[in-house]
Amino acid sequence: MAQLVRFMLMKSYKNLYEKIISPGNLILxxxxxxxxxxxxxxxxxxxxxxxxxxxxxxKELISQTYTPRPLQTFILRDPKTRKISKSNFRDRIIHxxxxxxxxxxxxxxxxxxxxxNRKGKGNLFALKRFYIFMRKVSKNGKIKxxxxxxxxxxxxxxxxxxxxxxxxxxxxxxxxxxxKKKIKDDKVIWLVKRIIxxxxxxxxxxxxxxxxxxxxxxxxxxxQFFANIYLNELDKxxxxxxxxxxxxxxxDDFVLLHNSKTQLEEWKEKIDIFLKKELKxxxxxxxxxxxxxxxxxxxxxxxxxxxxKLLRRRNINKIRVKINNYNEEKTTKEKMCEIFQGWNAYAxxxxxxxxxxxxxxxxxSS
Numbered sequence: 601m602a603q604l605v606r607f608m609l610m611k612s613y614k615n616l617y618e619k620i621i622s623p624g625n626l627i628l629x630x631x632x633x634x635x636x637x638x639x640x641x642x643x644x645x646x647x648x649x650x651x652x653x654x655x656x657x658x659k660e661l662i663s664q665t666y667t668p669r670p671l672q673t674f675i676l677r678d679p680k681t682r683k684i685s686k687s688n689f690r691d692r693i694i695h696x697x698x699x700x701x702x703x704x705x706x707x708x709x710x711x712x713x714x715x716x717n718r719k720g721k722g723n724l725f726a727l728k729r730f731y732i733f734m735r736k737v738s739k740n741g742k743i744k745x746x747x748x749x750x751x752x753x754x755x756x757x758x759x760x761x762x763x764x765x766x767x768x769x770x771x772x773x774x775x776x777x778x779x780k781k782k783i784k785d786d787k788v789i790w791l792v793k794r795i796i797x798x799x800x801x802x803x804x805x806x807x808x809x810x811x812x813x814x815x816x817x818x819x820x821x822x823x824q825f826f827a828n829i830y831l832n833e834l835d836k837x838x839x840x841x842x843x844x845x846x847x848x849x850x851x852d853d854f855v856l857l858h859n860s861k862t863q864l865e866e867w868k869e870k871i872d873i874f875l876k877k878e879l880k881x882x883x884x885x886x887x888x889x890x891x892x893x894x895x896x897x898x899x900x901x902x903x904x905x906x907x908x909k910l911l912r913r914r915n916i917n918k919i920r921v922k923i924n925n926y927n928e929e930k931t932t933k934e935k936m937c938e939i940f941q942g943w944n945a946y947a948x949x950x951x952x953x954x955x956x957x958x959x960x961x962x963x964x965s966s
Contacts, residue, residue, distance in 0.1 A: 620791070643687075671686065673686075674686075685818060687819075698791060703825060714849050716827070717825065723901060727899070730904060737893065756859045757859070757891065760887075760890075760891055771880045773798065814830060827851060834849070837874050838867075844867060856868075868883070888908075911947055926958055936963060
């Protein structure tokens with residue numbers, strides 16, 4: 601403990617990079633990285649020589665010899681197939697250390713309705729905002745003197761858009777240019793570049809020599825953070841250039857609401873041009889559509905109708921798969937209860953009382 605205290609009291613400077621690599625910040629980053637994972641073998645192994653490992657990280661950062669270790673990659677099918685990459689635990693500490701210091705700087709520049717991976721935001725916040733916007737748009741399109749709306753009288757439209765292969769297509773050069781607008785510390789830029797380019801062996805281009813110049817691994821804290829920085833450029837374009845009032849973004853999914861379908865068609869075209877020109881991205885053609893609010897809109901895991909919301913079919917299928925695993929004794933009773941509690945907390949935001957009661961009965965009767 602005395603060694604830990606001495607490490608924390610080592611001199612820290614006002615310089616951003618010095619704040620990132622300061623002993624106090626590295627210890628805070630370690631605590632965040634281990635949260636909920638204290639029984640994992642890789643955490644236990646790191647903590648067997650905790651101080652030596654933290655001091656070694658500190659030395660590598662001071663000398664700028666830090667190199668990320670190879671990513672651990674696996675395929676997740678839940679329900680669609682995704683390639684998830686996990687960083688080594690020591691690298692996750694670095695990710696937290698970086699975000700601890702620079703995330704507050706960038707968060708101040710984000711729009712209010714950027715809902716992904718931000719304190720106090722999230723998919724349920726996005727859902728609430730969507731219903732507020734939907735009612736405002738429909739009210740604006742309501743016939744004067746009309747007291748209530750039936751389904752065929754609900755006015756307004758929604759551009760529901762998705763960016764094609766977003767995490768695979770993020771351009772490193774553009775990302776670094778955006779970061780440099782706020783961060784003038786060359787050492788911080790070096791660390792950001794080190795993280796996004798990987799270790800040079802695991803993330804390489806087809807030449808097998810040069811670091812990869814685009815893409816970020818799904819599963820890293822820094823990938824989520826950099827994703828917000830990158831698409832903040834889109835947010836500013838939509839809010840300040842297009843002057844759209846009713847816009848919400850959740851990671852690479854976003855919605856734009858308006859009572860004019862023509863206006864949304866015009867904005868969709870301008871957004872696609874902006875993405876291609878400025879960010880080297882494009883809208884997913886099959887998943888980016890203008891939908892009447894009367895028909896309901898899929899957003900952040902729910903099928904959102906004007907007067908009610910339903911769980912998407914894949915969310916129901918997901919819990920059914922878990923129940924089947926439990927029935928086949930692949931999952932313990934304790935684990936199944938934990939899974940149900942998490943699913944139930946999410947599902948209750950939909951009009952799903954009978955469904956949740958039925959699922960609960962199925963588990964208890966098994």
